Amino acid sequence: MQEWMRNYKMTTDVIKTLKSVTPFNSLTLEVLNELIPKLKIKVYFPGDYVFKQGEPSQRCLFIISHGSAEITVTNEKGIEAVVGFRQQLDFFGETVVLTNLTYPASVRAKEQMACFLLARKDLEHLINNHSDFAGFFSQILSERMRVLYEEIVTEQSFEAYSSIDTPLFSKRVSEIMSTPVLTCHPSQSVKAAVDMMFKKNISSLVIADDNLKPLGMITEKGLLKSIMTGNITSIEDYTTGDIMEQTLVTISPKSFFNQALLAVIKQQVKYLIVVDREKLVGIVTLMDLVKARNTGTLLITSEIDNKDSLDELVVIGQQINSMLYALVAEKAAVTAIMEIMTELHDRLTRKVIEICEKEMITRGRGKPPVEYAWIHMGSAGRREMTLRTDQDNAIVYANPDEQQAQNVAAYFHELAAGIVNGLAKCGFAKCKGGVMASNPLWCQSLNGWQETVHEWMKKGVPENVRALTIFLDFRYIYGSSALVNKLQNIVKTIDPASDTTVIVSHLLTQDDIKFKVPLNLLGGFVTDKHGPHRGEINLKNAAAIHIVNCIRVYAVKYGISFTSTFDRIRILNEQKIIPPDDAELVSAAYETLMMFRIRENVKKFKQGHQPDNYVNPHRLSKREQALLKDAFTAVTRLQKLTSNRFSIYWLSYLGQ
Structure with missing residues (x-):
């Protein structure tokens, strides 16, 4: 017995054992050597229970280095039945170690058995820092995120709505x-x-x-x-x-x-x-x-329809922001919040456009000379609006006669300027990067857009890549839906298997994966070191945007027309492009990040501060920190999957 134990304490034997266990075989020798001192060895005799059904988590993963175990379940009548086995080089306890749930079944030694015990904190460290290793635990991680998410959302309370009892x-x-x-x-x-x-x-x-x-x-x-x-x-x-x-x-x-x-x-x-x-x-x-429940939503929609001037709409814009309080207080799902807020912002935008069209007539400029459509991009294009954000919009208009082209362009540039200014009055700040219909680049005829998109696709310079990432999330808002359909067809006619698409997919991928999530090698948070946000993390730029960008790359490659990130993930899962466990993991992570962003931004908005997507992770509870780290881990996993897939396509292209 003592000799056997002594042998298993030898570094070479432990490494040999771990190298035979998936997913530990994905770890480097250096990482395994660092792991060995953290492992504990425990021996169980035949009939010994490692843990029993219903007991709390021992907060460790059990890796069988010698012997075997049987899994048993006890029914309501107290009858215990064997439902499975674990052999040498198997592990167990994974469904509980990351979730803090009770054990759903019992495990007892079938014969003399030795196990390596890996503590939860050490397992989490491996998951947070090694994406291939984390991939094996995708399903477990997503389940843990869902559990933590529900617990945190349930506990959330906002003073102004503390009397709300039943989540509507x-x-x-x-x-x-x-x-x-x-x-x-x-x-x-x-x-x-x-x-x-x-x-x-x-x-x-x-x-x-x-x-x-x-x-x-x-x-x-x-x-x-x-x-x-x-x-x-x-x-x-x-x-x-x-x-x-x-x-x-x-x-x-x-x-x-x-x-x-x-x-x-x-x-x-x-x-x-x-x-x-x-x-x-x-x-x-x-x-x-x-x-x-008088959340005010329906009253706001009625008020929007009844307003006739931009000055009147300004007040409505402020009311829409306050709507978020009620939705969060009602514990509405993130997807529900984004859908409702997006629809309200869309209604407000359409009303601004209608008013600006009438103003053009009043000024003697007349009605639009040809059909046109207003489109949204960015979070608005993805139907992921919460509080009012910077504008990302564009105009596409029908191809005019050659002799009228200049006058038609001038008309729409003037109309676009009025709409952009009107939206700014209503609280939608102007885009610092100029991604607005008032910019001639983002206000073009259908033929103009076709040339521009093809130019962006062919020349993968940084500004073109970034313009594409914005444009590919466009969504119809107002005007001729037929024009928007034609614009979508321009994107669809790009062959997903073409050299151009392969190059663009690669460039979009490289543009994103060079940014790493804010976790250090020890699994701690990496925050801003200087400036007004010292000690904080920007949840949008540091994490959420990477999910959006990576999923968009897949959408380009596989011709997915949906713009919503959640919809894109769903389609990628249905088409078996992304494994189900990874799809669920990424979806849970994105919902988690959006929940934190909404919550922190609403807090700041209520306090009279500008919402900025920043959070101080060290002011979060332990559970919230664990949830945020899991979401960051999922982002790293997605970046790894995206990099691997599109690097392969890129290498294949170079080899032609």
């Missing part, structure tokens, strides 16, 4: 809808329907068939309009099927509150028809959403 955004539509719904058959007369509405004191009525499949709706407003326009002369001579509004916005009873809220904002409707398997089960009205 966790509610389903079924919890807020009105049911049963009063309906009438399409064969019923309009008079009968009006009588029913009067008796029940309701302003709308759903038209449904015998199987309760919703077919349309009649409303007081719609009836009055039909009578005033002469579309109906007598309510006794028409059926509800003749005059009903057939365009319905439907939603599932299983949908969440934020999905209902988003549908009302985007579709600009006052009613959502709740349908389950094509059967009417309820209705959600605008007032239902307002009463459920």
